[in-house]
Amino acid sequence: MIVLGPVVKWFIFVEVSGSKPDNNTLLSTSNMKLTVTLTIFLALVIGGCNCKIVQFIFGDSLSDVGNNNFLSKSLARANLPWYGIDFGSGLPNGRFCNGRTVADIIGDEMGLPRPPAYLDQSLTEDVILSNGVNFASGGGGILNETGSLFVSNSPINFL
Incomplete structure (x- = not known):
């Protein structure tokens, strides 16, 4: 089973520390959705290998x-x-x-x-x-x- 806890905590940190997103920034809603999707995908891929995270x-x-x-x-x-x-x-x-x-x-x-x-x-x-x-x-x-x-x-x- 793959634990996504660290990924979720990282996104909470990014969301709290970021400024209010608008359509012209990297933190826009569409970019944030893409980033979340890619990060969850990477977490699933990395979870399948024996990788050390530091x-x-x-x-x-x-x-x-x-x-x-x-x-x-x-x-x-x-x-x-x-x-x-x-x-x-x-x-x-x-x-x-x-x-x-x-x-x-x-x-x-x-x-x-x-x-x-x-x-x-x-x-x-x-x-x-x-x-x-x-x-x-x-x-x-x-x-x-x-x-x-x-x-x-x-x-x-x-x-």
């Missing part, structure tokens, strides 16, 4: 799980006592919050493993393939000017 997260401090703590020149670090007091051991863990990030919450609801920080020295290819990886960096963005006060302007070498 998260690859890109973002800023809202989803950073400790990448900035591994950047030597970064001023934006989440290594102070109040970061992580409600998470795990209660010690700072690199998250810019006191507990789970939004990606952690969504992943937990979908039963996915929590991806580690990409810059973690103990990270291996096996861990990436089995848990995914988090590339998010506090103060990061797509523009060169973004985060210039907190992080170096050179991009992280991902591969």
